[in-house]
Amino acid sequence: QLGQTWWLHHGKDFQQYPPEDPRRNWVEAKVVKVSPNRFAVRVSDSMAQLLDAGQPNVSIRQVDSTWTVRQRSLIHQEDSHASAGGQQWRTVGLQRSVRSTLSYVMAGKRTISASRRSASYSQCLRTYSIIGNVRWFRMAGGGIDAQELLSMAHSTLRCIEWTDITLSLMQGAILGPGCVDASCLYEISRPVDEGETIDFFMSHSWHDDAAAKFEHLQRLGKAFYQKHKRYPTFWLDKVCINQSCISDGLRVLPVNVMACSKVLVLCGHTFSQRLWCAWELFVLFSFASEMASERAIWMPLHSRLSAHEELGSFDARSSHCYDPNDEARLTSVIRAIGIDDFNHRVRVWA
Numbered sequence: 001q002l003g004q005t006w007w008l009h010h011g012k013d014f015q016q017y018p019p020e021d022p023r024r025n026w027v028e029a030k031v032v033k034v035s036p037n038r039f040a041v042r043v044s045d046s047m048a049q050l051l052d053a054g055q056p057n058v059s060i061r062q063v064d065s066t067w068t069v070r071q072r073s074l075i076h077q078e079d080s081h082a083s084a085g086g087q088q089w090r091t092v093g094l095q096r097s098v099r100s101t102l103s104y105v106m107a108g109k110r111t112i113s114a115s116r117r118s119a120s121y122s123q124c125l126r127t128y129s130i131i132g133n134v135r136w137f138r139m140a141g142g143g144i145d146a147q148e149l150l151s152m153a154h155s156t157l158r159c160i161e162w163t164d165i166t167l168s169l170m171q172g173a174i175l176g177p178g179c180v181d182a183s184c185l186y187e188i189s190r191p192v193d194e195g196e197t198i199d200f201f202m203s204h205s206w207h208d209d210a211a212a213k214f215e216h217l218q219r220l221g222k223a224f225y226q227k228h229k230r231y232p233t234f235w236l237d238k239v240c241i242n243q244s245c246i247s248d249g250l251r252v253l254p255v256n257v258m259a260c261s262k263v264l265v266l267c268g269h270t271f272s273q274r275l276w277c278a279w280e281l282f283v284l285f286s287f288a289s290e291m292a293s294e295r296a297i298w299m300p301l302h303s304r305l306s307a308h309e310e311l312g313s314f315d316a317r318s319s320h321c322y323d324p325n326d327e328a329r330l331t332s333v334i335r336a337i338g339i340d341d342f343n344h345r346v347r348v349w350a
Helices: 045-052 146-155 166-170 182-188 210-228 243-251 253-258 275-287 304-312 324-337 340-346
Strands: 004-007 026-034 037-040 064-067 081-082 088-095 098-106 110-118 124-129 134-138 158-161 198-203 233-236 259-266 294-300
Touching: 004 037, 004 243, 004 324, 026 045, 026 210, 037 210, 146 253, 166 210, 198 210, 198 275, 210 259, 253 259, 253 275, 259 304, 275 324, 294 304, 324 340
Parallel strands: 198 233, 198 259, 259 294
Antiparallel strands: 004 026, 026 037, 037 134, 064 124, 081 088, 088 098, 098 110, 124 134, 158 233
16 A cells, blocks of 8 residues: 555664564665556665665666566566666566576666576566665566466475475575575475375474474484385475565465475474464464364474463464564454454464
8 A cells, every 4th residue: 555664675684673673674665656566665765775785886776677487488578667867777588597697778788687596487477676766566466366376376386305305494594694595495396296285384483493393304204204105295485485476475375284284383482473383373273173283293392381381372463574564464464353363273272
């Protein structure tokens, strides 16, 4: 909505702000224009300079415009924007390969290229353009109706093999200090075969002890092999959601949860403080309330008693997302459900 706050990630860690304050890692902007498929936000001059730190040294800021992944094909988007100074940048195209190159031409004369690892996600569009202090973004769903989104969720469902889960994979978050390169994560997972059911949906906090989680996964995988003579498959957010279309991926989270035989809850000290973790438990309880307890496998990373006590005192008002935009969207839905009702459905797992 016009005037709505929208946060932009600046990639730094300002420790003068507490961890739960979005200003530590994000810049505040305001929505100034909305269309059916995209929206624009405006930032102040000082915040624009902060966001552009590390960008190519050119006369106007880099334009990362609309792009589509197509196998070994060239895209002619012809999407140009005028800056305050009257200069224009025009997207020439994107060549699909393991390492792709985005080329931009200013006034038909100068070309600047940015190397990027692309993802094998043929129907994903991402818009992010910069014109002065205004940033344009693709609207989540981008003109895709609910039925199309649901169909896409089933057709793009992915999983990761137990043998491909490493300690380093469990250590890195997508955003924030110590983040990992998200460009190649999607290719670690694989499409789910027709008729295949994913064994485990992994519910966990990226802020919890990675080594403890990895140790539990190692034991689980070996025990699973002893029983089924194969290693299990998992749905893991950062490799099974295309990070270029993360908003769309999160919108169909219920499909991902229900596509798995079990929900593996790796509950550490921060689990009850992360709003996405609570949302995953709420989804399971809401869509499979009668069988929820049978489908959930509880694995505390520390004392079982303290883990249950922490979850038993869960309060959505004290839980957060790293991305303040995600937090605002989830909080809006939770308020529509009723915060007390939401808290109750999460606490029943304690």
